[in-house]
Amino acid sequence: MYSIEPVPLPHDGPADISLWRVDFAFDASLADTAFTALSDDERVRAKSFRRQDDALRFASVRAALREQLARRLGIAADAVRFTSDANRRPHLADFNALDFNVSHAGAHGLVAMSPERRVGVDVEHHSDKFDWHSIASLTLDASEAAWIEQLDAARQVAAFYDAWVAKEALVKATGVGITRGLQHLTVLPRDSTQVTLRNPIPEDMREMAARWIAAPDGYSACVAWSATTFA
Known part of the structure; x- marks a missing residue:
């Protein structure tokens, strides 16, 4: 069983x-x-x-x-x-x-x-057949897309998924999401497990934090949370 x-x-x-x-x-x-x-x-x-x-x-x-x-x-x-x-x-x-x-x-x-506190989590499976450029305008800030383009082909897919899971986890943790779309959040370049929101931070994200977490090979994952507690 x-x-x-x-x-x-x-x-x-x-x-x-x-x-x-x-x-x-x-x-x-x-x-x-x-x-x-x-x-x-x-x-x-x-x-x-x-x-x-x-x-x-x-x-x-x-x-x-x-x-x-x-x-x-x-x-x-x-x-x-x-x-x-x-x-x-x-x-x-x-x-x-x-x-x-x-x-x-x-x-x-x-x-x-x-x-x-409120929590959000996301995990994604990397697909080698997936062309991240096809949805870049819906998920990435222009600076993030430019940064990914500078990486070698083998690292581009993983970097895209890192951005995706971080943004999804943050949006899910807010409970209401970001109305302007994922491309208005900027989390790349990534330089540690800490997710750093860059550029102007949307109002509904200012009390949020997130960390990338270890995931099986071929996956990206992230957990996010609200800074304020229920109390």
Whole structure:
């Protein structure tokens, strides 16, 4: 039987943020006991995916999230209830002071959680067939695109994904996102694990921080958080 065992991940962010990696088994079945805690709505959503791999990505991350939340809350995993805010960002229906965020791509997912602040996370699988130029205008500041162009071809793809995951994690952590688009955030050049917002910083990003985190080969990942706490 398939069991989901999230791997705790180290990071350089605040100690109240917990982070886990979920590794997918694509030969699993949604009928496995690992998915027992999923709600009827979650099962319907999982079955709505056309590809079985996508269904397993969603179901595995949601099952792992339920288990970690249940441990924090002291309740059964199937008793965890979710709702969404006006921006369709999921949150707990019955508890306020516990924020979470998830992401998945390829063979891995991420779960981030904090009882003190908003969190955002993103992981992306590098694709050698992907031409980053095709969406550069939608995701990169002009200075970032110029900086990537100076790199050798082998490093360009990784640099693009580094920018992508950092911006997505930051936007997800705000809870409302940046209305002007990802290209209005500037996070490159990268010179450490710390994400440095460059150029004029949008108002909704001034209380945010982020760190790139270690990811499996061929992946980029980042975790972001709000500087202010719930208290």
